[in-house]
Amino acid sequence: MAEPVHVGIVGLGRWARVLTRAAKKSNAIKIVAGFSRSEEKREAFTRDTGIPTTSDLKSLLADPSIKGVILTVPNEQHLPVAAEVAKAGKHVYTEKPIASTLEDGLAIAALEKEHGITVTVGHSARLMAGVRRIREAIDAGELGRVALIEANFSNERALELTPQTWRWYKHRAPGGPLSQLAIHMFDLVHYIGGEISEASSIASKLSPVGAEVDDQSLTLLKFKDGKVAYVGSSWTSPGIFSLRVFGAKGLMHYEIDFGVWDTPDEIHKSSSLYIQRGKDGFGKREVLQDSESDMFRIELELFAESCRSGKGNELSADNGNVAVACVYAALQSIDSNGQLVKLADVMAAARARAGEGDRHVA
Structure with missing residues (x-):
C-alpha cells in the first residue's frame, strides 16, 4: 500500500480530537502536526494524541511533507x-459549514482554481451506511419515483446556552439549529434528491434561557424535478437524526442514536433502517441490517485521495455552498413570513456581494 498522506490540523478543540481518532483508524491519512494560537490547547492536544504542535502556522505550512490541512477552527475563520493554506499549495479540508457566510463559501470554492488545490467540506452525514443504502435503493428503482423526503436533526443545545457560548448570538449561529443542525440535512436531502430550487421556512423561540437565536426551525424545500422535502430541527428536545424517503413503490426510514454521533463506528448497533413496499402496511415493513461504517474516517480518506490525486471528491465546495445557500434562503424566508425563496437568487446575490467586496479590496 502507498504511504499515508501527511496532513496538518488547525484548531485543536474537541472536534480536532474526534477527527484525530478517526484518522488513526486509517492507513490512508496521517495527522503529523497541529496548530493553535493557544499554548494550553497545543499542550493538551499533544498530551492527548501524541501529535506534535507548533505555535506558528507558517512553519506548519512550510513543511513540504504536509500535503493538506484540516480546519476545525470557528466558522468565521x-x-x-x-486562504493561507491554499496559498501554501496545500489542499483544504474544512468542517461544515464551508463558511459562516455564502460569500465566504464562494471565496473558498474559488481557491481551488486560483491555487490549484482541492477543497473538501465535512458534510459527513451523507457517508453513513444507512444513507448510502437509501441512495442505492433509489438508484436501483426499488422505491419508484421519489416524491417526498422528511429529515429531522434535533438536540437539546438551546437549553444549555449562556451568553458565554458563541451559539447564543444570531450573527455567529444564524437561525440557531437552522445553521448548526439543519445544514447537515440540507446536504443530505441534496444528495438524496438532487437539485434544490426553492425554500420556505418558519422559526420560533421557545427555550427559557433567553438566547438571541431561534431554537425551532422548519423548512420546506422544492426540487427542480418537483419533489418536495421537509427539514425540521428543534434545539430543545432529546437528540434525534432521522431520514425518511417516500416513493411510488416503497418508503425507507433511517434513524440513528445521536448519542453515538462522535463514535460513528458504533452507529449500526443502535440504528433503525427499514423499507415498506407497495401497499404493505406497518406490519410488513422489512427491517434491514445497518452496516458498520465510520463517516469521519471515510471523509478523511476522501480528503487524502484528493491530496494524492489533486482531484475533488463528492464532499465538494460546491455541495457545501448549496447547503449554506439553503440556510440563507430559509433565513430570508423567515424574515418574509414564509415566502418561497429561490436558491438561484440567493446564490446570485451572494456572488454580486462577493464581487463588490473584490472591487473594494482592489
Whole structure:
C-alpha cells in the first residue's frame, strides 16, 4: 500500500480530537502536526494524541511533507485560514459549514482554481451506511419515483446556552439549529434528491434561557424535478437524526442514536433502517441490517485521495455552498413570513456581494 498522506490540523478543540481518532483508524491519512494560537490547547492536544504542535502556522505550512490541512477552527475563520493554506499549495479540508457566510463559501470554492488545490467540506452525514443504502435503493428503482423526503436533526443545545457560548448570538449561529443542525440535512436531502430550487421556512423561540437565536426551525424545500422535502430541527428536545424517503413503490426510514454521533463506528448497533413496499402496511415493513461504517474516517480518506490525486471528491465546495445557500434562503424566508425563496437568487446575490467586496479590496 502507498504511504499515508501527511496532513496538518488547525484548531485543536474537541472536534480536532474526534477527527484525530478517526484518522488513526486509517492507513490512508496521517495527522503529523497541529496548530493553535493557544499554548494550553497545543499542550493538551499533544498530551492527548501524541501529535506534535507548533505555535506558528507558517512553519506548519512550510513543511513540504504536509500535503493538506484540516480546519476545525470557528466558522468565521474558515476563509482566512483556508486562504493561507491554499496559498501554501496545500489542499483544504474544512468542517461544515464551508463558511459562516455564502460569500465566504464562494471565496473558498474559488481557491481551488486560483491555487490549484482541492477543497473538501465535512458534510459527513451523507457517508453513513444507512444513507448510502437509501441512495442505492433509489438508484436501483426499488422505491419508484421519489416524491417526498422528511429529515429531522434535533438536540437539546438551546437549553444549555449562556451568553458565554458563541451559539447564543444570531450573527455567529444564524437561525440557531437552522445553521448548526439543519445544514447537515440540507446536504443530505441534496444528495438524496438532487437539485434544490426553492425554500420556505418558519422559526420560533421557545427555550427559557433567553438566547438571541431561534431554537425551532422548519423548512420546506422544492426540487427542480418537483419533489418536495421537509427539514425540521428543534434545539430543545432529546437528540434525534432521522431520514425518511417516500416513493411510488416503497418508503425507507433511517434513524440513528445521536448519542453515538462522535463514535460513528458504533452507529449500526443502535440504528433503525427499514423499507415498506407497495401497499404493505406497518406490519410488513422489512427491517434491514445497518452496516458498520465510520463517516469521519471515510471523509478523511476522501480528503487524502484528493491530496494524492489533486482531484475533488463528492464532499465538494460546491455541495457545501448549496447547503449554506439553503440556510440563507430559509433565513430570508423567515424574515418574509414564509415566502418561497429561490436558491438561484440567493446564490446570485451572494456572488454580486462577493464581487463588490473584490472591487473594494482592489
